[in-house]
Every structure is written in C-alpha cells, then in structure tokens.
Amino acid sequence: MKMLAALKTGIIRMPRSLNGVLVTWFVYLMMTYLFTNPARNVLNSGFGQSMIVQRMEENIDIEVLSDLGPVLKSSISSISSGFVILIIAGFIINAFFSGGFFKTVRKGGNSSLSEFFHSCSRNFWPFLFITLFTNLITLFMIIMFIAIPGMFIGAGDQSETAVLKMYIIAFSLFILVILPFLVLVNDYARAWQVENGGNKFFRALGFGFGTTIRTFLSSWPLMLVVFLVQLLYLWLAVSIIPGMTPSSAGGIFMLFLVSQLLLIGRLLLRVFRYGCVTSLMEQSFVKY
Amino acid sequence: MIYSRLFHMKRTLILIICIGIQFPSLSQVVLKEPLSSRQTGYNIDARLDAGTKIVHGAMKAFWVNMSRDRVPDVQMHLYLNAFRNKRSTFMKGRDNMFAGNSRDSGYIEIESITDDTGRDLSAYIRYISPDDGNPHDKSVIAINLPAPCNPGDTVWLNINFRSKLPGRIIRTGYAGNYFFVAQWFPKFGVYETPGMRYATKGGWNCHQFHSHSEFYSNHSVYDVKITVPVNYIVGSGGMLLDESVNPDSTRTLTFRAEDIVDFAWTAWPGFSVFNDEWEHVSITFLVPPERRDQVQRQLAAVKYALGYLRDRVGQYPWPHLTFVDPPVMGAGSGGMEYTTLFTTVSSYGIPEYIRLPQMVTIHEFGHAYFMGILASNESEEPWLDEGVNTYWESRIVDEAYGINSGLIDHPLLKLSDISYIRMNYVTSGSRQATSNAEYSWNYPHGTYSMMSYHKAALILSTLEGLIGEKMIDDIFRAYYDRWAFRHPSGKDFIDVANDIFKQDAGSDTSLNWFFDQTLYGTEICDYKVSDLRYVETENTDSLFMSVVELERVGGLTFPVDVVVHFENGDEITEKWDGLNRTKDYSYSGKHKIEWVRIDPEFKIRMDVDYINNSFTLKANSIPLKRIHLKLMSFIQFFISLIFF
Numbered sequence: 026m027k028m029l030a031a032l033k034t035g036i037i038r039m040p041r042s043l044n045g046v047l048v049t050w051f052v053y054l055m056m057t058y059l060f061t062n063p064a065r066n067v068l069n070s071g072f073g074q075s076m077i078v079q080r081m082e083e084n085i086d087i088e089v090l091s092d093l094g095p096v097l098k099s100s101i102s103s104i105s106s107g108f109v110i111l112i113i114a115g116f117i118i119n120a121f122f123s124g125g126f127f128k129t130v131r132k133g134g135n136s137s138l139s140e141f142f143h144s145c146s147r148n149f150w151p152f153l154f155i156t157l158f159t160n161l162i163t164l165f166m167i168i169m170f171i172a173i174p175g176m177f178i179g180a181g182d183q184s185e186t187a188v189l190k191m192y193i194i195a196f197s198l199f200i201l202v203i204l205p206f207l208v209l210v211n212d213y214a215r216a217w218q219v220e221n222g223g224n225k226f227f228r229a230l231g232f233g234f235g236t237t238i239r240t241f242l243s244s245w246p247l248m249l250v251v252f253l254v255q256l257l258y259l260w261l262a263v264s265i266i267p268g269m270t271p272s273s274a275g276g277i278f279m280l281f282l283v284s285q286l287l288l289i290g291r292l293l294l295r296v297f298r299y300g301c302v303t304s305l306m307e308q309s310f311v312k313y
Numbered sequence: 314m315i316y317s318r319l320f321h322m323k324r325t326l327i328l329i330i331c332i333g334i335q336f337p338s339l340s341q342v343v344l345k346e347p348l349s350s351r352q353t354g355y356n357i358d359a360r361l362d363a364g365t366k367i368v369h370g371a372m373k374a375f376w377v378n379m380s381r382d383r384v385p386d387v388q389m390h391l392y393l394n395a396f397r398n399k400r401s402t403f404m405k406g407r408d409n410m411f412a413g414n415s416r417d418s419g420y421i422e423i424e425s426i427t428d429d430t431g432r433d434l435s436a437y438i439r440y441i442s443p444d445d446g447n448p449h450d451k452s453v454i455a456i457n458l459p460a461p462c463n464p465g466d467t468v469w470l471n472i473n474f475r476s477k478l479p480g481r482i483i484r485t486g487y488a489g490n491y492f493f494v495a496q497w498f499p500k501f502g503v504y505e506t507p508g509m510r511y512a513t514k515g516g517w518n519c520h521q522f523h524s525h526s527e528f529y530s531n532h533s534v535y536d537v538k539i540t541v542p543v544n545y546i547v548g549s550g551g552m553l554l555d556e557s558v559n560p561d562s563t564r565t566l567t568f569r570a571e572d573i574v575d576f577a578w579t580a581w582p583g584f585s586v587f588n589d590e591w592e593h594v595s596i597t598f599l600v601p602p603e604r605r606d607q608v609q610r611q612l613a614a615v616k617y618a619l620g621y622l623r624d625r626v627g628q629y630p631w632p633h634l635t636f637v638d639p640p641v642m643g644a645g646s647g648g649m650e651y652t653t654l655f656t657t658v659s660s661y662g663i664p665e666y667i668r669l670p671q672m673v674t675i676h677e678f679g680h681a682y683f684m685g686i687l688a689s690n691e692s693e694e695p696w697l698d699e700g701v702n703t704y705w706e707s708r709i710v711d712e713a714y715g716i717n718s719g720l721i722d723h724p725l726l727k728l729s730d731i732s733y734i735r736m737n738y739v740t741s742g743s744r745q746a747t748s749n750a751e752y753s754w755n756y757p758h759g760t761y762s763m764m765s766y767h768k769a770a771l772i773l774s775t776l777e778g779l780i781g782e783k784m785i786d787d788i789f790r791a792y793y794d795r796w797a798f799r800h801p802s803g804k805d806f807i808d809v810a811n812d813i814f815k816q817d818a819g820s821d822t823s824l825n826w827f828f829d830q831t832l833y834g835t836e837i838c839d840y841k842v843s844d845l846r847y848v849e850t851e852n853t854d855s856l857f858m859s860v861v862e863l864e865r866v867g868g869l870t871f872p873v874d875v876v877v878h879f880e881n882g883d884e885i886t887e888k889w890d891g892l893n894r895t896k897d898y899s900y901s902g903k904h905k906i907e908w909v910r911i912d913p914e915f916k917i918r919m920d921v922d923y924i925n926n927s928f929t930l931k932a933n934s935i936p937l938k939r940i941h942l943k944l945m946s947f948i949q950f951f952i953s954l955i956f957f
Binding site: 053054056057058060061062065068069071072073074075076077078079081082083084085086087088089091092093094111112115116119120156160185186189259262266267268270271272273274276277280281284285287288291292295 | 725910929941
C-alpha cells in the first residue's frame with residue numbers, strides 16, 4: 026500500500042537529515058537562550074543571596090515569585106515583549122531550514138550539509154510565502170471553527186454541556202480534517218517547489234491543493250498516522266521534562282541533555298513527515 | 314452589663330408573648346427557643362411574575378422599640394432602588410456600568426403602606442441619603458410616624474410592594490428564566506441604642522446601598538410564601554413548611570426562617586436538587602445538572618466547614634442550610650451569603666486538583682457565623698465579617714486539602730489558600746491606601762477587596778503566628794459566646810481578644826499595640842537581613858568576629874525570631890522585639906556564619922518581602938536553573954510546533 030510504503034520511506038530517509046537537524050537545534054538553542062537569559066539574570070539578581078529559593082526545590086512557588094514585585098514584573102515584561110520577535114524569527118528560521126530538509130528527503134537526496142544549505146537558500150522565498158499563506162488559512166479556519174460558533178453559543182441560553190459538545194465537535198473537525206488537509210497542502214507544495222525550483226509559489230500551492238484533493242484517500246490517513254506519532258511523542262516529552270526536579274548540578278545537566286535530545290527527536294519527526302509526504306508524492310506521480 | 318442583659322431578656326420574653334398573640338406564626342417552629350431578641354419580623358406573600366420579572370409582595374412587618382427613646386420615625390432599606398438608574402449612589406460607584414435600559418434596571422416601588430390601624434402612611438415617606446446626600450439615591454426611606462414610638466412599643470407596617478429585578482445580575486436579578494431574588498423587600502435598618510457598637514446616643518443605622526458596601530440588619534423571623542410558575546424549583550434561606558399547586562399553573566411554597574438577618578431565594582426550572590445531612594443540619598444543594606460531578610466535593614466541603622467551625626468557634630444553630638451553584642447565566646449571583654442560604658461558584662469539568670469551588674463554598678458558608686450569627690455592620694466594618702471569614706476560610710481549606718496545597722494541588726504547581734491571600738496583599742499597589750477605621754464606601758477605588766478580605770485575613774494570620782493557634786481559637790470562641798446575635802463592633806472583638814490574651818498569657822498587657830498598628834494604621838511589615846560580615850581577630854581563642862545586621866524596613870513592629878546558623882552546624886535563635894529600626898548581633902568564634910533567617914517559620918504573614926528575610930553565603934541556584942531550562946525547552950518545543 027502506498028501509505029505504508031510512504032511511512033517506511035519516511036523512516037529510511039529521516040536519518041539523512043541529521044546534520045541539518047543538529048544545525049536547526051543549535052539555532053533554536055541560541056535563540057531561546059538569548060531570549061530567556063536576560064529574564065534569568067534578573068531573577069537571579071532579585072533573589073540574590075536569599076534562602077527563599079529553597080521553597081522552589083520541589084516545584085514553582087508562586088508566592089515566592091510574587092515577592093519579587095517589580096523584578097518579576099520586569100522579567101515578565103521582557104519575556105512578553107520579546108515573544109513576538111521570537112515567533113517571527115522562528116517562522117523565518119523554520120521556513121529557511123525546511124528548504125534543506127525537503128531536499129534531503131527526496132529521491133536521491135543525501136546528507137551533505139553544503140547541499141542542505143544550498144537548498145535552504147535557494148528555496149527560502151518560495152517556502153516563506155507558501156508557509157505564510159497556509160498558516161494564514163489555518164488561522165482563518167481556527168476563527169471560523171471556534172470563534173464563530175462561540176458567538177452563536179454566547180447569544181443563546183445554552184446549557185454548559187451543549188456548549189462543551191459544540192466546541193468538542195468543532196475542535197475535532199478542525200484537528201482531524203482541516204489541519205491535516207492544510208499540512209498536506211503545505212508539504213506537497215514545498216516538495217514540488219524543491220523538485221522544480223524557481224519562484225513558482227502559486228504553481229506550487231496549486232499543486233499542493235490539487236494533489237491533496239486528488240490523493241486524499243491515501244494522503245489523509247497517512248497524515249493522521251503521522252499526527253498520532255507526533256502526539257504520542259509530545260505526550261512523552263511533556264511527561265518527562267516537567268517531572269524532572271534535579272537538585273544538583275549533575276541533575277541540571279541531565280535535564281538539559283534529556284530536554285535537548287527530546288527536541289532533536291521532535292525535529293527528526295518533522296523531517297519524517299516531510300519524507301512520508303515526499304515519498305507519497307513520488308509514488309503518485311511519475312512526472313510532476 | 315448584667316442589668317442590661319436581664320432587661321434585654323425580660324423585654325424579649327414580653328415581646329414574644331405580645332407578638333405571639335398578634336402574630337401566631339411567630340411562635341417557635343424551626344428552633345426550640347429564640348436565639349435573638351427578634352426586634353423585627355417579616356411576613357411576606359410574594360408572587361414572581363416570570364414574564365415581567367417582577368415580584369409582587371404583600372408584607373406585614375414589625376419593629377419593636379427596645380430603646381429608652383421616643384422614636385419619631387422608622388428607616389428602611391429599599392436596596393433594589395440602587396439599580397433604578399445611573400444616578401443612584403450604587404451605580405455612580407460602578408462607573409456607570411448601568412446600560413440605562415428597562416431590561417437592566419431594577420427597583421422597588423411601595424404601592425401602599427399602612428399602619429396597624431389601617432392609616433395610610435404613604436404621605437409620611439421621604440427618601441433620605443444619610444451618607445452622601447445624593448438626592449437621586451432612593452435606597453433608604455424614612456417614615457415619619459404619626460406619633461412617636463414609645464419605648465417598648467411596636468410599629469406595625471402593612472406594605473404592598475413591587476420589586477422589578479434587574480437584568481444584569483449583581484447579586485440579585487434574573488438571566489433568562491433564572492432568578493436570584495435578594496435585597497428584594499423593604500427592610501428595617503437597625504436602631505442603635507447608646508453603648509451599642511459606637512453609638513453614643515440612640516439613632517438609626519441605615520446606610521445607603523453603595524457599590525462597595527454590604528449589609529446590616531436585625532435578626533428576624535421570616536414567614537414567607539413564594540408563588541412561582543409550577544415548573545420552577547425554589548431554594549431559600551428558610552425551612553420549607555408547606556407546598557401546594559394552584560389552579561393557575563403556579564405553586565406556592567411556605568418558608569419560615571428564625572433569627573436570621575436576611576431572606577433571599579432563587580427560582581429556576583433547571584436545578585437538580587441534592588440533599589444531605591450533617592448532625593442536626595439538613596443540607597440542600599441546588600446545582601445545574603451538568604455539574605453533578607461537583608456535588609460530592611461541594612457537600613464534603615460544607616460538612617467539613619460545619620465541623621471545623623463548631624469545634625473552634627461555636628455551634629451552627631439552625632437545622633437547615635441551603636446552598637446554590639448558579640448556572641453560567643446567573644454567575645453574577647454566585648459567591649454571596651444570606652446566613653442559611655448561600656451561593657457558590659463552580660464550572661463543569663473543574664479538575665479535582667483545583668479547589669476553587671470548595672474554597673468559595675467554605676467561604677460563603679463561613680459567613681453564616683460572622684455575618685449571620687455575629688452580624689456585625691458590614692458597611693462600616695467589612696473586615697469584621699469578610700476579613701475574619703477569609704481568615705477562617707484559609708484555615709479550613711488548608712487543613713482540609715493540604716497545608717501547602719489547599720487551593721491548587723498539582724505536581725507542577727501547589728498553592729495554599731493563605732499563600733494566595735498573602736499574594737493578593739503583597740502585590741497590591743494600594744495596601745497602604747487607607748486604614749480599616751474607614752467606612753467601606755470611602756475606601757479608595759479598587760481597594761475594597763484588599764482592605765476587607767486580604768489585609769484583614771493576613772492581620773489575623775499574623776496574630777495567630779504571634780500568639781498561637783490555641784489562643785486565637787479561644788478568642789473566637791469567647792467572641793461567639795459573648796456576642797452571638799448581638800451585633801458586635803470591631804472594638805468589641807478587640808476587647809474580647811484582650812481579655813483572652815491577658816487571661817491565657819497571664820499578662821497585664823493587651824493586644825492594642827497589635828490592632829492599633831495593623832487594623833487602624835497604614836504601615837507595612839518588612840524585616841530584612843541587611844548585612845553579614847566578618848572581622849578576623851588576633852584573639853587566640855577565636856578567629857572571627859561575625860556581625861549580623863538586621864533592619865526593620867516597614868513601619869509595623871512585631872517581635873520576631875532570628876536563627877543564626879554556623880558552618881559547624883551550631884545554631885542560635887535570637888528574639889528581636891523589632892522596635893528599633895536596626896539590630897546587630899555579634900558572635901566570636903572559630904566558625905563563620907553560614908546563613909541567617911528572620912522569621913524562619915513564616916509566622917509573620919504580613920511581611921511583604923520574604924526574600925530579604927534571609928541571607929546565605931552559599932546561595933542555591935539550582936531551582937532557578939531548573940526553571941530556566943524548562944522554560945527554554947518549552948519555548949523550543951513551542952517554536953517547533955506552531956509552524957509547519
């Protein structure tokens with residue numbers, strides 16, 4: 026079956042992108058460190074030589090944090106004001122590196138770092154546009170599926186159960202149908218772009234929409250399986266990282282190691298998705 | 314004191330005999346014997362028109378002149394008139410949130426008023442504004458009596474009234490077919506006699522309805538008949554005596570409540586009703602059906618509170634208790650108290666580790682004691698009800714659900730109720746805005762919660778830290794015993810505290826030094842370890858002269874413990890009275906001081922900065938590094954997830 030073959034190919038081609046994944050991971054690390062470090066320094070100076078931090082050995086103590094007063098406000102303010110810049114930077118970086126990943130997972134792709142970067146730069150603008158376009162559609166669909174029903178619900182005297190049921194249906198429809206569809210459009214468009222080159226973003230998008238619709242019966246289940254794998258992985262990460270409460274320098278290093286390895290795994294799973302979609306596209310079309 | 318109590322009891326007995334003859338329904342029904350002097354009573358026949366949102370009432374009410382004065386008038390609250398228009402004192406204080414349409418407005422109109430001889434008194438009514446002189450505020454009326462009421466006499470009033478409920482629920486009103494009917498009938502103010510609370514002469518205490526003030530009234534007997542559409546379920550602060558279905562598709566429920574300060578009720582066809590028992594108390598819980606998952610935890614909370622307060626303060630005297638969890642559309646009526654009826658707050662699907670519903674339930678039930686039994690003046694001294702009650706709520710919640718996790722108990726986040734209260738105080742920018750001597754409506758804008766609830770609760774928690782839990786319990790037990798059903802003032806409470814302190818501590822001193830600076834002052838508490846230094850000595854017996862410098866940054870002075878810990882494990886506990894701004898401790902020895910802590914057990918909850926209470930040479934940076942790493946990994950995952 027095409028879907029199984031695509032999944033298998035995705036797994037096989039995923040390790041080719043390890044160099045690119047490590048580069049991406051390093052950029053993420055630097056970016057978030059630069060973003061969070063000022064806040065950390067502020068908190069450190071706020072607590073100084075106080076023993077009160079002992080109350081946070083098991084978990085976060087909000088009462089202790091609230092005693093920081095203006096120091097805490099300044100930390101929160103610096104984090105929140107930089108957050109928009111971080112999101113924009115993340116968007117651009119993801120668009121850049123995904124160009125290299127799609128190159129590595131295509132038929133005949135390899136793990137060369139120079140080819141990775143070459144593809145990143147060659148496909149940056151088309152990828153940026155394609156991703157921006159599909160993300161805007163996603164945002165629009167979120168508003169349609171969640172906010173607009175909410176307006177109708179709020180206008181009437183619905184019971185809480187009825188309101189909850191409406192939201193569950195809207196959310197499920199979005200997660201199970203709309204989101205996989207849009208992700209497929211995005212991935213097919215980018216796979217086509219890498220194959221054909223040039224700045225043909227509208228053609229790429231057209232290909233993405235067309236292919237997703239034409240191959241929906243095989244693409245959509247594939248994407249659901251990929252989503253499930255990623256969701257399980259995320260659940261694993263969310264279970265492990267918050268549960269670690271190291272109390273020594275060695276423990277802190279282990280926390281760092283584990284969290285970063287989990288992130289690398291997350292990035293590899295994204296590449297796995299690219300590989301699956303690319304493989305399915307290759308199976309579906311002799312010439313595209 | 315003894316003479317006046319005997320005089321009081323004799324009058325009560327005469328009163329009951331006289332009124333019982335005229336008012337047969339006022340004989341004992343609910344309780345074995347009266348708990349209060351029953352200076353007022355209300356017999357109300359109410360009919361709810363669900364279409365027009367109006368309650369039509371026919372009321373026979375009495376007020377007994379228990380003073381030595383010839384009283385020329387009676388004063389009554391018409392609380393619902395606060396919602397009449399945006400010019401009322403209440404609405405002005407809410408920054409004119411009133412929409413101004415007929416749906417949102419509420420009011421109470423007296424259609425007719427006569428005395429017991431049938432004389433029409435409508436010409437004798439005048440609206441008064443004793444607090445702010447607002448001529449447009451109609452929340453208080455004075456009825457000039459044709460002849461002054463002599464000591465011992467009774468004023469009887471027959472009032473037909475019409476109460477239009479507001480469409481925007483601020484404790485009272487309607488939403489859709491849900492009704493919460495509170496402050497809905499003309500209600501006597503309190504005639505205070507000389508020596509009662511702060512009164513130096515006899516007079517009415519009948520304040521206007523302000524946006525940030527609550528209520529004050531006599532303990533009364535209520536006989537209330539409520540007629541509603543037949544499919545409505547009714548909950549009230551009374552005991553249900555009778556119920557009948559009428560030919561016009563309505564039903565009439567007859568309730569009686571004895572010795573309570575307020576009568577409120579709710580009606581909605583959507584309620585599910587759950588019943589339970591605790592010792593002598595029959596508990597009724599009205600809740601929307603989709604919140605059935607909250608029922609057991611709510612019932613458990615109120616039963617725990619019943620037992621806790623019985624053991625430490627006094628017995629809950631009534632045989633009935635009703636509480637209501639309003640539907641979402643009626644949320645404005647949630648979190649309020651009416652002695653034997655209260656409303657709580659919850660939502661479908663609140664996880665077990667968040668105890669907000671139980672906290673609200675315990676808090677609103679606690680008002681049965683401090684607003685219901687003790688019945689202080691909530692307008693003038695809100696701290697004596699809200700603050701005291703919040704203090705007890707924090708004790709009950711944290712003991713019931715975990716000393717460090719009473720409010721939130723999740724592996725990643727734990728929060729106790731008292732910590733939550735302290736956080737509200739510490740982070741408030743207005744904690745020094747005014748003192749608790751001020752009347753509540755004079756508090757600066759936005760400070761009512763902090764002043765009435767959080768600051769006062771922390772004051773009591775700090776007092777507990779200083780004198781111990783047992784002594785605090787003794788104080789409140791004595792307060793209940795001496796002042797139940799007698800409208801104490803803040804001064805009365807402090808007098809009780811002083812008596813118990815002197816008795817238990819065997820001391821001649823009082824606690825006035827504490828209350829004067831906390832309740833009636835505006836200073837904050839902040840102790841600090843300002844420095845720790847060493848000087849090497851040439852003395853052959855020791856190598857170091859260590860000096861600890863402490864500072865009292867805030868204006869409040871409390872005695873505190875100071876623990877000094879040395880590198881070899883030795884510890885010394887010092888007692889600092891906190892009176893001077895600074896205090897130094899010096900030690901000679903071979904070992905350096907490793908750390909110093911002021912108030913190591915966090916007894917002084919009013920201290921606004923725990924961070925500067927300690928100093929160590931070996932600061933532990935692990936918790937902050939851990940938080941930083943987790944924050945970083947969260948952001949990394951977030952970036953990797955949000956974009957395809």
